[in-house]
Amino acid sequence: MDFGYDARTQELREQLTAFMDEFVYPAEAVFEQQLSEQDDPWSPPPVLEDLKKEARKRGLWNFFLPGEHGAGLTNLQYAPLAEITGRSPHLAPAALNCAAPDTGNMEVLAMFGNEQQRKQWLEPLLDGEIRSAFAMTEPDVASSDARNIATRIERDGSDYVINGSKWFISGAMNPRCQIFIVMGKTDPSGEPHRQQSMILVPRDTPGMDIKRGMHVFGYTDGDHGGHAEIEFTDVRVPAENLIGEEGGGFAVAQARLGPGRIHHCMRLIGMAERAIELMCKRTVSRTAFGKPIAQQGVVQDWIAESRVRVEQLRLLVLKTAWLMDTVGNQGAHTEIQAIKIATPLSVEWIIDKAIQAHGAGGVSQDTPLAGLWAHARTLRLADGPDEVHKRSMARRELAKHLS
Numbered sequence: 001m002d003f004g005y006d007a008r009t010q011e012l013r014e015q016l017t018a019f020m021d022e023f024v025y026p027a028e029a030v031f032e033q034q035l036s037e038q039d040d041p042w043s044p045p046p047v048l049e050d051l052k053k054e055a056r057k058r059g060l061w062n063f064f065l066p067g068e069h070g071a072g073l074t075n076l077q078y079a080p081l082a083e084i085t086g087r088s089p090h091l092a093p094a095a096l097n098c099a100a101p102d103t104g105n106m107e108v109l110a111m112f113g114n115e116q117q118r119k120q121w122l123e124p125l126l127d128g129e130i131r132s133a134f135a136m137t138e139p140d141v142a143s144s145d146a147r148n149i150a151t152r153i154e155r156d157g158s159d160y161v162i163n164g165s166k167w168f169i170s171g172a173m174n175p176r177c178q179i180f181i182v183m184g185k186t187d188p189s190g191e192p193h194r195q196q197s198m199i200l201v202p203r204d205t206p207g208m209d210i211k212r213g214m215h216v217f218g219y220t221d222g223d224h225g226g227h228a229e230i231e232f233t234d235v236r237v238p239a240e241n242l243i244g245e246e247g248g249g250f251a252v253a254q255a256r257l258g259p260g261r262i263h264h265c266m267r268l269i270g271m272a273e274r275a276i277e278l279m280c281k282r283t284v285s286r287t288a289f290g291k292p293i294a295q296q297g298v299v300q301d302w303i304a305e306s307r308v309r310v311e312q313l314r315l316l317v318l319k320t321a322w323l324m325d326t327v328g329n330q331g332a333h334t335e336i337q338a339i340k341i342a343t344p345l346s347v348e349w350i351i352d353k354a355i356q357a358h359g360a361g362g363v364s365q366d367t368p369l370a371g372l373w374a375h376a377r378t379l380r381l382a383d384g385p386d387e388v389h390k391r392s393m394a395r396r397e398l399a400k401h402l403s
């Protein structure tokens with residue numbers, strides 16, 4: 001077993017670290033400033049487009065996508081790079097065209113889209129010209145159980161007609177978000193896992209009303225293009241907009257979520273590393289009760305415990321990436337669920353300790369910690385709540401012991 005990074009990964013890590021130092025970290029303050037000054041709080045400020053140009057010029061682009069359409073990296077090669085981008089999650093993933101939900105949507109189009117759909121939507125997404133959204137969750141039903149999704153997608157001649165409500169649709173508040181992958185029922189009386197389909201809906205299709213942006217712990221999440229509530233009323237799109245086959249929506253959703261979950265976990269590890277770094281720097285430089293705060297046993301316990309947790313998480317994430325490369329996403333199912341349960345919870349704990357070690361400054365706008373914490377906390381809900389993953393893992397574990 002070799003725990004080292006291969007030569008290509010090492011080379012890209014160095015290039016990416018240089019890009020982060022030279023461009024991304026200095027842009028963080030500019031980003032906050034621009035966001036506070038612009039009229040639209042829901043969209044990324046212009047500094048992001050500058051970063052995208054620079055990243056692309058340096059070949060730091062589309063690392064997330066294995067195969068012919070992406071940069072040709074394996075998941076194992078991408079993991080340490082995604083970790084580095086996680087150190088500045090508001091800017092770096094999007095600067096490299098590796099941000100959710102576009103990554104998952106590009107994967108869907110690459111895997112299930114037909115030639116026309118790939119040309120019309122995948123190509124501009126790969127070029128970073130447009131953004132996209134994935135619309136599954138609904139305000140009126142418990143959406144952690146995808147069988148509940150109630151939006152109707154009904155065939156009418158050569159079109160499909162969509163009616164329903166969605167919310168927390170990431171990216172949708174950003175006018176650059178031009179295409180929506182919408183999940184809904186084409187056959188409500190069919191077998192439970194064959195009722196749903198996925199369909200492409202271009203922005204501004206008549207009947208599509210982007211009602212409001214949802215706040216997340218008070219943040220607009222403008223870096224992600226916000227999270228929108230959307231009403232679909234008799235939204236009509238051509239039948240060719242269906243992705244894959246009718247009734248195949250559940251399978252597409254499953255295929256989409258595997259890589260998305262591991263990407264979140266990779267970035268969370270970078271967020272944890274940044275939090276540990278900030279915690280150490282702050283506590284060695286501030287004195288209370290006659291000695292640096294870093295000399296307090298309880299603080300050393302937080303620091304040591306944080307390091308232990310990050311090392312454990314990274315190993316499991318790398319093993320999962322390696323399994324995805326070698327036995328496929330389905331073969332890595334258990335590990336994908338394990339990291340999705342373990343990583344947000346543990347990283348949330350680490351960031352919480354870094355906040356505590358900073359005192360009041362930790363919850364302020366003067367460090368990235370409050371934003372990192374809010375982001376980590378949401379990842380215990382987004383892409384499936386912890387409890388749902390645990391339920392499924394426990395059932396598979398128990399099945400081994402049922403005769």
Ligand SMILES: Cc1cc2nc3c(=O)[nH]c(=O)nc-3n(C[C@H](O)[C@H](O)[C@H](O)COP(=O)(O)OP(=O)(O)OC[C@H]3O[C@@H](n4cnc5c(N)ncnc54)[C@H](O)[C@@H]3O)c2cc1C
Nearest residue numbers: 134135136137142143144168169170378382383384385387
């Ligand atoms: C920041 C953010 C971004 C998001 N982005 C998107 C997006 O782009 N597109 C999209 O479609 N959705 C998005 N979501 C929505 C997210 O995927 C859902 O919130 C999630 O799937 C849970 O669905 P729900 O909110 O309807 O919760 P519900 O299904 O109502 O569940 C509520 C709670 O019930 C508990 N629960 C449910 N089932 C079980 C069980 N079997 N055992 C024990 N407890 C259980 C869990 O604690 C769960 O949190 C986003 C959410 C957030 C917070």
